[in-house]
Amino acid sequence: MTSARSAAITGIGVVAPGGIGTKAFWEMLTAGRTATRAITLFDPSGFRSRIAAECDFDPAAWGLTPQEVRRMDRAAQLASVAADEAVADSGLVTGALRPDRVGVSLGSAVGCTMGLEEEYIVLSDGGRQWLVDHHYGVPQLYGYMVPSTLAVEVAWRVGAEGPVALISTGCTSGLDAVAHGAQLIREGTADVVIAGATDAPISPITSACFDAIKATSPNNDDPAHASRPFDRDRDGFVLGEGSAVFVLEEASAAHRRGAHVYAEVAGVAGRSNAHHMTGLKPDGREMAEAITVAMRQARLGPGDIDYINAHGSGTKQNDRHETAAFKRSLGQRAYEVPVSSVKSMVGHSLGAIGSIEVAASALAIEHDVVPPTANLCTPDPECDLDYVPRTARDHRTDVVLSVGSGFGGFQTAMLLARPGSTG
Amino acid sequence: MTAAVVTGVGAVTPHGVGVEAYWRGTLAGRSAIRPLTRFDPESYPVRLAGEVPGFSAAEHVPSRIIPQTDHWTHLGLAAAAMALEDSGIDPGRMPEYEMAVVTASSSGGTEFGQHEMVNLWGRGPGFVGAYQSIAWFYAATTGQISIRHGMRGPCGVIATEQAGGLDAVAQSRRLLRDGTRMVVSGGTDASLCPYGLVAQISNRALSDRADPERAYLPFDAEACGYVPGEGGALLIVEDGAHARDRGAGRIYGEIAGYGATFDPPPGSDRPPTLRRAIETALGDAGIAPGEVDVVFADAMGLPEPDQAEADALTAVFGPRGVPVTAPKTLTGRLYAGGAALDLLAALLSIRDSVIPPTVRVGGPVADGLDLVLDGPRPARVRNALVVARGYGGFNAALVARASG
Numbered sequence: 001m002t003s004a005r006s007a008a009i010t011g012i013g014v015v016a017p018g019g020i021g022t023k024a025f026w027e028m029l030t031a032g033r034t035a036t037r038a039i040t041l042f043d044p045s046g047f048r049s050r051i052a053a054e055c056d057f058d059p060a061a062w063g064l065t066p067q068e069v070r071r072m073d074r075a076a077q078l079a080s081v082a083a084d085e086a087v088a089d090s091g092l093v094t095g096a097l098r099p100d101r102v103g104v105s106l107g108s109a110v111g112c113t114m115g116l117e118e119e120y121i122v123l124s125d126g127g128r129q130w131l132v133d134h135h136y137g138v139p140q141l142y143g144y145m146v147p148s149t150l151a152v153e154v155a156w157r158v159g160a161e162g163p164v165a166l167i168s169t170g171c172t173s174g175l176d177a178v179a180h181g182a183q184l185i186r187e188g189t190a191d192v193v194i195a196g197a198t199d200a201p202i203s204p205i206t207s208a209c210f211d212a213i214k215a216t217s218p219n220n221d222d223p224a225h226a227s228r229p230f231d232r233d234r235d236g237f238v239l240g241e242g243s244a245v246f247v248l249e250e251a252s253a254a255h256r257r258g259a260h261v262y263a264e265v266a267g268v269a270g271r272s273n274a275h276h277m278t279g280l281k282p283d284g285r286e287m288a289e290a291i292t293v294a295m296r297q298a299r300l301g302p303g304d305i306d307y308i309n310a311h312g313s314g315t316k317q318n319d320r321h322e323t324a325a326f327k328r329s330l331g332q333r334a335y336e337v338p339v340s341s342v343k344s345m346v347g348h349s350l351g352a353i354g355s356i357e358v359a360a361s362a363l364a365i366e367h368d369v370v371p372p373t374a375n376l377c378t379p380d381p382e383c384d385l386d387y388v389p390r391t392a393r394d395h396r397t398d399v400v401l402s403v404g405s406g407f408g409g410f411q412t413a414m415l416l417a418r419p420g421s422t423g
Numbered sequence: 424m425t426a427a428v429v430t431g432v433g434a435v436t437p438h439g440v441g442v443e444a445y446w447r448g449t450l451a452g453r454s455a456i457r458p459l460t461r462f463d464p465e466s467y468p469v470r471l472a473g474e475v476p477g478f479s480a481a482e483h484v485p486s487r488i489i490p491q492t493d494h495w496t497h498l499g500l501a502a503a504a505m506a507l508e509d510s511g512i513d514p515g516r517m518p519e520y521e522m523a524v525v526t527a528s529s530s531g532g533t534e535f536g537q538h539e540m541v542n543l544w545g546r547g548p549g550f551v552g553a554y555q556s557i558a559w560f561y562a563a564t565t566g567q568i569s570i571r572h573g574m575r576g577p578c579g580v581i582a583t584e585q586a587g588g589l590d591a592v593a594q595s596r597r598l599l600r601d602g603t604r605m606v607v608s609g610g611t612d613a614s615l616c617p618y619g620l621v622a623q624i625s626n627r628a629l630s631d632r633a634d635p636e637r638a639y640l641p642f643d644a645e646a647c648g649y650v651p652g653e654g655g656a657l658l659i660v661e662d663g664a665h666a667r668d669r670g671a672g673r674i675y676g677e678i679a680g681y682g683a684t685f686d687p688p689p690g691s692d693r694p695p696t697l698r699r700a701i702e703t704a705l706g707d708a709g710i711a712p713g714e715v716d717v718v719f720a721d722a723m724g725l726p727e728p729d730q731a732e733a734d735a736l737t738a739v740f741g742p743r744g745v746p747v748t749a750p751k752t753l754t755g756r757l758y759a760g761g762a763a764l765d766l767l768a769a770l771l772s773i774r775d776s777v778i779p780p781t782v783r784v785g786g787p788v789a790d791g792l793d794l795v796l797d798g799p800r801p802a803r804v805r806n807a808l809v810v811a812r813g814y815g816g817f818n819a820a821l822v823a824r825a826s827g
Contacts, residue, residue: 046547046548046549047548048548099687099693100684100696100699103685104685109560109561109562110560111531111561111582116536116622117540120537120540120544120618121544123618123621124540124541124544124618126544126545127540127541127543127544127545127546128545130462130537130541130617131462131463131466131617132617132618132621133466133621134466134467134468134620134621134624134625137621137622137624137625138625139625139627140625141621141622141625142622142623142625142626142814143626143814143815144622145530145533145614145619145622145623146529146530146582146584146813146814146815147528147530147531147561147582148529148582148583148584148587148813148814148815148817149814149815151582151583151815152814152815152816152817155685155816156688156816159687160685161684161685161686161687161693161696162683162684162685163683163684163685164583164683164685164816164817165581165582165583165590165683165817166581166582166583167579167580167581167582168528168560168561168562168580168581168582169562169565169578169579169580170560170562170566176579180594183597187597189683204543204544204548205536205539205540205543205551205555207548208539208543208548208551208555209539209551209555209556209559210556211548211549211551212551212552212553212555212556213553213556215556269577270576270577270578270579271520271575271576271577272523272524272566272569272574272575272576272577272578273575274519274569274570274572274573274574274575275570276570277491277557277563277566277567277570278556278557286575289520289575406562407556407557407560407562407566408557408562408563408565408566408569408578409566409569409570410562410566410578
């Protein structure tokens with residue numbers, strides 16, 4: 001008998017706009033409530049898009065020490081709190097684990113961009129000096145420059161001494177980091193991997209760069225309804241922030257210790273469109289290929305998929321691209337299965353959102369409820385699938401397909417399955 | 424999968440553009456560390472660096488892409504094209520989903536980002552350019568290489584600072600095991616703009632010596648930090664059976680073993696883990712320490728990390744048990760490009776049966792190391808071990824083995 005190793009999710013931690021902690025996150029999603037609002041993290045006057053989905057996050061209240069708060073960029077703070085929750089949720093005592101068998105795989109698209117920008121402002125004296133003044137350099141500045149610091153902080157927290165990496169494939173980072181963690185478990189390099197993603201990009205430089213390409217919604221007068229995936233009246237994505245972190249364990253070991261398993265990572269594949277750094281072809285070809293390969297790996301077919309957690313960013317080209325990809329890879333099943341985008345509620349937190357969506361997917365399996373696509377009132381005629389408009393739905397959910405699409409042309413598809421539901 | 428082999432190499436380094444410029448400079452023991460020229464470093468305590476001389480983006484990067492990308496990506500696109508040409512692979516004739524790109528990124532498009540922050544904070548939000556969103560982020564180089572060469576497989580980006588080059592190559596080997604035929608892998612870095620340099624200065628590991636000959640002296644009693652550099656290497660990592668079937672012109676070597684570990688936090692009473700990374704890599708390669716012919720050291724250039732590395736090597740190989748070298752003493756540390764370039768050096772050592780020197784390191788050298796000093800040492804190299812460490816505690820070790 002062969003005993004193929006697989007990765008099970010045994011702990012979930014979420015810090016998302018609208019609520020800190022997995023429970024608050026899930027309540028918000030299933031209520032169909034949106035967390036998009038006018039930006040408070042900086043003064044957005046003069047920006048095209050002045051709205052975002054922000055976390056009401058006080059790091060001290062969530063257990064970070066004063067030195068940790070000083071040292072860590074906001075993205076690291078979010079990830080630390082999410083990691084703590086995930087570990088507590090899993091019931092594992094990290095001190096009792098073999099450190100060499102514990103790994104970390106954290107995703108982030110833009111790293112410590114807030115810290116980098118804040119320090120730049122001081123060092124350049126408000127943008128005045130090209131030859132920035134090193135006398136004003138804080139000790140943690142180098143840690144901000146290298147995004148790997150985010151993985152370092154999480155590894156220190158959990159005492160990991162196995163393989164540790166920061167995965168940075170833009171907006172698919174959150175899925176790719178979970179995929180990498182699952183791979184480490186499958187190949188036997190680690191028995192436990194703390195995997196997930198974080199991003200805190202609600203800052204002037206990030207807002208300005210999306211303004212420049214008109215990717216974000218300028219619906220500043222009605223932020224609560226600005227993120228409108230698959231809706232005819234959408235006008236771009238709404239920037240978000242947050243983190244979701246998981247405890248991944250080798251499935252049979254998790255079973256032996258009687259751990260609660262939310263879902264197993266049944267299959268995952270990435271493909272690239274090699275087309276354009278930001279542009280998507282309307283045919284969804286490479287995402288469809290990723291979905292097909294992920295199904296093959298999981299030994300599942302279109303008929304096994306109960307719910308699709310879409311990328312659903314709320315840009316016209318994305319929504320049409322992935323709708324085409326679902327039809328291309330799943331055929332008739334694409335029309336039968338509920339599809340929704342949580343970005344309608346928590347915004348698009350770049351590299352973090354893939355993991356936040358894995359959390360939503362695992363919780364859909366846990367509760368047999370699929371979250372809705374908020375703000376979907378007038379469907380885009382070219383998006384003709386069942387996008388679960390506005391209201392969550394009770395729905396038997398054993399297998400979820402979660403997809404991501406990002407700058408660079410990267411497309412990732414992951415299948416999560418209730419334990420025992422696959423062959 | 425049979426084996427992960429390297430069938431093409433490309434490099435853009437402080438020794439110049441191209442693999443042979445790198446190797447000639449390295450074997451000659453010629454230092455490429457010089458006063459910084461990309462900006463006036465007079466006001467900074469660190470004024471030396473390993474800059475890439477004579478690199479013209481116009482010669483290596485499509486003109487439309489040049490203004491859309493950072494210098495770091497220019498170097499990556501150049502090295503990738505060289506590696507592909509060297510491999511003899513025509514991407515247009517390969518299955519599109521079986522080609523991938525996995526690069527290491529240490530700090531992204533730092534110089535591009537500083538320019539756009541000047542636009543934002545000096546002029547206003549409306550002055551940030553349309554390409555900031557695709558030039559600065561850490562995935563830019565992987566994305567641009569994928570697009571340029573039509574590679575639609577499972578691409579990736581790994582950030583583990585200076586360990587990244589080895590981690591990226593190891594990830595490529597995983598992809599081959601899952602059915603990808605070839606991966607463009609390795610890394611480049613270019614963080615020599617004022618903000619990039621000042622950020623590096625803040626980690627208190629850079630040498631502030633003004634004499635290029637004495638600035639970066641790993642394992643030496645006078646070690647006082649390292650010199651930063653730019654550039655790196657990209658390699659074509661290919662499925663061995665496929666490489667043979669297509670009649671690949673040269674197989675530089677096999678990626679035979681790999682191990683990665685992470686050190687406990689500062690102040691912990693637990694021991695460091697570099698030794699375990701090395702032992703894991705040897706075990707993965709199925710070889711004993713005595714079968715390793717050379718070690719390319721991480722060579723941080725600071726007393727404590729140097730001693731820690733020397734201790735790990737001595738624990739695995741015994742006192743003076745294996746030749747150790749650090750050709751990066753000539754170029755500085757290249758971050759995401761550094762370990763990939765050391766792996767290239769290891770492959771060229773295998774090819775040419777010669778170990779490149781660690782220059783200007785005098786003594787007394789850390790006890791127990793057989794450092795290859797002063798000049799190249801002829802040696803038959805079948806197994807070369809490359810060691811790399813990334814800021815914060817990352818350790819990686821990789822065994823490159825002669826093919827056949």
